[in-house]
Amino acid sequence: xGDLSNLPLSSIFExxxxxxxxxxxxxxxxxxxxxxxxxxxLVGLIQNFIDVSSxxxxxxxxxxxxxxxAFSVSRVIKVGAEVAKEGIIKVGDLxxxxxxxxxxxxxxxxxxxxxx
Numbered sequence: 572x573g574d575l576s577n578l579p580l581s582s583i584f585e586x587x588x589x590x591x592x593x594x595x596x597x598x599x600x601x602x603x604x605x606x607x608x609x610x611x612x613l614v615g616l617i618q619n620f621i622d623v624s625s626x627x628x629x630x631x632x633x634x635x636x637x638x639x640x641a642f643s644v645s646r647v648i649k650v651g652a653e654v655a656k657e658g659i660i661k662v663g664d665l666x667x668x669x670x671x672x673x674x675x676x677x678x679x680x681x682x683x684x685x686x687x
Contacts, residue, residue: 584639591677592677595649595677596651597651597653598651598653599651599678599680600647600649600650600654600660600677601647601648601675601677602645602646602648602676602677602678603674604643604644604645604670604675604676605643605665607641607643607672608642609641610642638671638672638673639672641669642667642668644666644667644686645666645668645670646663646664647660647661650680654680660685664685665685666684666685666686667683667686668683669682670682
């Protein structure tokens with residue numbers, strides 16, 4: 572039914588502070604998340620993970636301890652050398668793609684596309 576009010580969310584989610592790397596691999600992009608999709612499918616995924624944790628297909632979607640993932644819109648903060656040379660994704664660009672629930676994250680260039 573999509574109602575998470577009876578679930579102990581603090582036992583499902585954990586807020587972590589992580590260091591943003593100063594250097595990026597050549598094919599990576601550092602982005603600042605602006606918008607995260609609050610897709611109803613995530614509720615089902617969380618419920619299925621809790622209620623049906625023995626199902627391998629559910630466990631492999633989001634491994635225990637891994638950040639939750641969702642569709643997002645982000646701004647490019649920094650690009651790796653290969654990405655800079657290609658010139659397709661530039662600092663300041665808006666990009667969309669599936670990224671972790673995080674203020675800043677490093678993704679491979681293939682994970683995002685520039686919003687025109």
